[in-house]
Amino acid sequence: MKKYIIQSIRLTLVLLVLLCVIYPISVAFIGKMSKGNGGGEKITKNGKTVGYALLGQSFTKPEYFWGRPSAVAYNAAGSAGSNKGPSNPDYLKEVQSRIDTLLKYNPGIKKSDIPADMVTASGSGLDPNISEAGAAIQVARVAKARKIDEKKVKELVAMNTLKPFMGMFGPSSVNVLKLNLALDEL
Numbered sequence: 536m537k538k539y540i541i542q543s544i545r546l547t548l549v550l551l552v553l554l555c556v557i558y559p560i561s562v563a564f565i566g567k568m569s570k571g572n573g574g575g576e577k578i579t580k581n582g583k584t585v586g587y588a589l590l591g592q593s594f595t596k597p598e599y600f601w602g603r604p605s606a607v608a609y610n611a612a613g614s615a616g617s618n619k620g621p622s623n624p625d626y627l628k629e630v631q632s633r634i635d636t637l638l639k640y641n642p643g644i645k646k647s648d649i650p651a652d653m654v655t656a657s658g659s660g661l662d663p664n665i666s667e668a669g670a671a672i673q674v675a676r677v678a679k680a681r682k683i684d685e686k687k688v689k690e691l692v693a694m695n696t697l698k699p700f701m702g703m704f705g706p707s708s709v710n711v712l713k714l715n716l717a718l719d720e721l
Contacts, residue, residue, distance in 0.1 A: 578712055580719075586712045591663040594715060597640060598680035600665070600673050602711040603652050604633055607660035616658045630654050637672070644672045664708035667696055683721060691717055 570576040576588035586592050591602045593609050606617035619626035633654040634646060650668040670692045678685040695714040699705045 578716065580716055585716070587663075588710060588713070589661075589663055591657075591661045592712055594711065596680075597676055599715045599718065600670060600677060600709075600711050601653075603662045603665055603669075604654065604656045605660045605662075606656040609661065611661060614659045614661055616660060617656055641672055641676045643675050648672055663712060664697070664710050667692070667707050667709060670696075670709045670714070677718065681718070681721070687721065688718075691721070 678688045
């Protein structure tokens, strides 16, 4: 019995050092080598931080592209999904309300044109990207609100589209904050 207790204590100490010292230091070191030095990739405009590349923000004005809905009101301190499923009547009302809002502000589109990412929140509630289709349905509204040619807005969307990793992993997407900042520079 004494043999097993000593082995258990040794294993506990080894795991304690490995998981509470070596692993956190390794993760911190890797983070310091990433973009933003582990503090997130800040997006700046005129020397002022306006957001982070991996955190979504709320845009509601017609002259801006709108991002994905957030289950946490874009609060990074409370990242979470809604945990409501497709059989939940409250969730269905919420999705229908988002569809109605998109149809109201984008009169040239049909309900069948709306991609799911424009009416459903992501798992984190903080997704900064929308699909290419999500951007495409908003081009006419943004161009009209800014009084610029739709072709110019489409070109800007194309320039700000992130292609799948290695050309095959994941869908193409558009970072909404970066796109909106590029729009402001036109």
